Amino acid sequence: MSASSLLDLFESGGGAEKKGTYVEVVLPLPLAKLYTYSVPFHLKEWLQKGVRVEVQLGRQGRYAGLVYSITEEKPAYQTRPIISVLDDFPVVTEEQFRLWEWMSTYYLCSMGELMAAALPAGLKLAGESKLLLAENYEAKPWMQLHQELPGDEALVIEQLQKKRELSLSDIQRMLKLKSVHKLVKSLLDKQLVQLKEELQERYKPKMEDWVALAPPYELNNPSSIKEAFDVIGSRAHKQIDTLMAFMQLGREQKEVRKKELYERAKIDSALLKKLVDKGIFSIYQKELSRLDDYDGEAEGNYALSEQQQQAYESCLQHFADKKAVLLHGVTGSGKTQVFVELMEHYIGQGQQVLYLLPEIALTAQIVGRLQKHFGDQILVYHSKFNNNERVEIWRAVQEGVPIILGARSALLLPFQSLGLILVDEEHDPSYKQQDPAPRYNARDTAVFMAHLHGANILLGSATPSLESYQNALEEKYALVQLDQRFGGLALPKIEIVDLGEQQREKRMHGIFSGHLLDALKETLANGEQAILFQNRRGYAPLYRCKSCGWTTECKDCDVSLTYHKYSNNLRCHYCGYQRSLPKSCDACGSHELEIIGFGTEKIEDELQIFLPDARLERMDWDTVRGKNGHDRLINRFADGQIDVLIGTQMVTKGLDFDNVGLVAVLSADQMLQFPDFRANERAFQLMTQVAGRAGRKKKQGRVLIQAYQAEHEILREVLQHNFQQFQQRELAERRSFKYPPFQRLIKIQFKHKKRDQLLMAAEWGAKFLQSRLGDRVLGPAEPSISRVRTYYLMDLLIKLGRGGKSLRAAKDKIRDMQELLRQKDGLSGLRVVIDVDPY
Template structure:
């Protein structure tokens, strides 16, 4: 007698444990780690869970539920992925279920919906409202409660549904369905008997009195790939109707007569490149790039991770392409990580020119069905050799990964803040590469302080490229003191005379301009000039940002919005004035100063869709846009030949941010956006507007002195116990009752401080102390590098678990973020 099989499964929920289910005999041959199964969890809910482990150890519980269904014939999660998931859950203090939710596209995660269906009934006993519901269910057989209430149009549908459920006129069922549907297209072909040329001629002759049908038959026959084999004649339905210009009824008539057949064929949503990689090769490198490439290869012989510190416009991307080419020649896959979706538009074109359809793209602007198709292709026998994507790309199922490139490794967009796992893609990529035996190249002009520390200390290899490609000079930088300019009446709105004159000069020479303002919207807030009242969000402790284009006041934290009011809600005055400025206001005012210039804005508001990103970037690249106004998006390694001027409108926004990384991020942002300036044969110009011209960050940027800046920041970090000398764990507590939150946070901090001492800071409110109706407090734990990190994290988790088990504190939401900044 064979032993009963059991499967430990991962549910897509924030549960620390895996759950054990029994495997029915008929499913035993189908069960293996990595396949999805349908299980019942809780009272009635159904979920698609992942099989984590198969064994014969009987659980110590009274009743073990059966697995209800096996979804996959082969695993959709590989052992190497599980290994990475385990590290993520352990290091970032979250559950495997939370990692699963982040790692799989939504189309591969399924949970049940509650459906309503109708039973037997006598129409005489039904009211008009009940008949309405029965009629709707008659059309669809079953609907979710939400669908039924929306479609019914009734004022109080839930009371009617409740009454009908009690009388057993309606029934509730739980069904699980996948959101993913394979894309199909209809193709038209000749019926098999008309693949014979003689019979086809007879058919065409018989249709002399039906010229439209005759044209359709001829059009289909013309699609044969070989002249003597009409069985290969096949054409897309919509293409055929457009080409022949006939109605769908003509087509239907031919199908009904059996002359032609229509087949539904599954097709891919993945865009295929048109370039032929056989005819395209990487561009030739300059001498300093060849030296850097050789040095990278030498460093890889002794280091798994190498930092490429190359100044802006030094040609790092071309180096990446050569390294990718070498990896592919060695039969390896490559993961190319980018910090922003905006960058993929430019770089995918460059990669496609060289590697053609061997490149796959994966990011959140794709539909979920597209992401599912890329994921499944990576599991196929012919996966992509190169994946270009943002942070979520590290979760794809690589079978033979040999090289990971992390471009702009310093970018904070590689960090996932919410929800868990709150991972950093750069650090996770390094762990992934180590687990599978791949190499990692970190590339940037402005390395993160910790990354450069690791390189200088010998943990990472270090290669420098301090020349610009094609002899480009580093841009000349002018700092404008805005305080002095205002005193001298040399500011027009938010633009100095120096900047306006430089823009005019660039436009007159048919050159392009980038203006950087790290705040979107028209104005950060509206203020009553008479009483000082400022509209705030109802749910968050933050002012509402004014968006002139939509005439809306919007909260950028919870999405709450209202129309711009005509008068002050405090005193009734109509003297409401926008304060500060965002990208929308910059765009608006520039159109007054330069009415003939084509101006575009690139920020979160203007690039909601994938197509809008591509339209703006492509338009600017082709010279159709004169001035590009943007937030951080314009600072990411974009490459434009015609940009001669970059203006930074308010550097103080970044410098004055209360965060230990504020100076580092300011230096990186200003340096990166400055690097967009410069044309072949002409030095670019950067104008920085600031009220603090003598600030050390501004001095370091203007002097192109990263090394002095790094040493200064390293000394500050060591002095105040910050990374890379200490690790940080941030604990965030949220609750709708402020006093209850304060008591709970104080108790937790006291418990932690008792064992961890003075390196437990807080609780303190963050800059925005209430979001979506919940008050927020934070506790920061600093951990020395030499201290046992895992033991301390276990103590933190235990302390939180004990707190959550108490009834009076169980309602407080607690989140843990390892390496939070």
């Protein structure tokens, strides 16, 4: 569209539209509804559902929205026209829109929040109209400008000579005019200025320079090559060497990269430019994929064990009935190989497979194993990729790449022929998105997504979630089991180390029991590796005054600050606030301050004293930042460059190492005492999973669990590898106290920077909902951490039956409450966060 026609549209309010075509547009904003725009006649032919269009929202806001629907029904309000169509083909599929509709309804979020979460930033456009001087414009002095142009136009040109570009709103403010469209149109007509593209693509293709012989020279024509040497001349030795190097590369490969020629000929850009100027070489650009290609050879199928073959065949039988399947296999039973065989089956039928993992940390090992089998048919997708890489993956999925492996956000990719979804470690809480909205559970969403695509879904875990297991007991899911380790290896031998008893016997060495230190020394002497698990990073969680008990707390959150020794400061793990270590108590002035508790950093620091020759590394949030941080650490451990790996729950999830002889849990009590109805389930899962890292290849592994509550029922069940007893006891308690999977939960959190307003809003909201939903509404109550990032918090919890009608009715009441609270005076700073199926 020309600049002048664009401005005409601004002025006319959409007068160019004909035949009454309108579109509903999804904008990447948390808006309660979709906005309708009119379609100018000249843009109608480019319009399709799912393409991006440029629209204006408010006075200055320009956005790229998605066309959600096309209609001829005129809305009751005056519409604005869409400004341009940005795509030739839809970037979002019909199935994606249907998934978003379901997620919006179920998780009480907006379509705009789903668009913001789903689309890579490179496909989300932003900006405002910019005015530039015309390319052939020659700068003029102030006096000449005012002689040739009206006053306002001269001012605009004068400012552009200084600032290079101005937005339309900048000009409006500068001239103090309500409208500048006619003025700008006049400058455009005089060809003094040009309009910069309103919206610029953030995605930039990765381009690389290549070198070719310029016509008429040909590599395979000796006479033309001789002519090239003659043109260079006998004295230009370096140029001759460069042409020789090019000829060598040209015989090795079809095309020659510029950087390869630099390296082979040992030249720089100046010398290459001389050859280009002489007409020997030409430089051209090609778009280069940012996605790593697998350059190894794909390996064939591995032989399945008899039990794995039975599991594989059972899955296919249940898939024929369109049932979701729960694959419950003990750690080390070979679930991944069953996954591989199923993937082979589906891509052999020309369908796509989505392989979901809970953590980025798992992708390095799994990708390596899958690439050995499938070669470069697999792509990885997660949040560590940059914007340009994510756009390329988005487009590759649209084009039908066979296998996509990723974390929960991979669910939102534009699949074309999805046949199978695999949810590995389906129990893992990382599948639940906490903040920001949409607060969805990827496992549950994947079940609905499979239904949308007519695909099959397999959930796999050694410690299934109680929700999934109950669905299997009720025969909503089919249950397939692998109850033996691959190769007949025994499950690891687990020992509970009673810390109280160790203290009485004076066998504690700081945070390590004598029993654990002896086991570590024996393991390393045998040439084996060890993993130590502590679900708390940093050095110590408390810095306390011995005299009065004061502790260092975050200024913006009601939590204590954690001491980090490597940076020698105190940090809040909720908001990131940092402060230096106080030299004296802020309350009483005492200098007697002490560090209480321990995290992964302290374990590493103190263990080096007892094992001075051991190679120790930590695996936690502080050590694996960056795109390849996880991969590097895991590969070093797998290669035997690390003797003892100390980590948070990252080390518990599906990692497969050949030489781990010992696994230790340093503080089981911390998990068992957590104030959450899922604490027992999480503790059982974490301890069972981390224990499963031991003895996976050669011999039976050994697991030590340090605890003061040595007789706790969860520890006994972990000790006996008794999932059946655990799930029966825990499900009975959940049923008795009306918790999931027998009830649905919705948590409503009220946030405000002023405590009084927060209490007023929370109490009003509770009364409103209690009058309509009765005693199913619990609260309001302060959460265990009652202030985060300067916001005070109050929670409501709603317990509902599993029926769809009661859930829909409750959500309608919650929406009503939200809308009424927005209208109340004095609550403009209130935030209401709704979390369906929390925890």
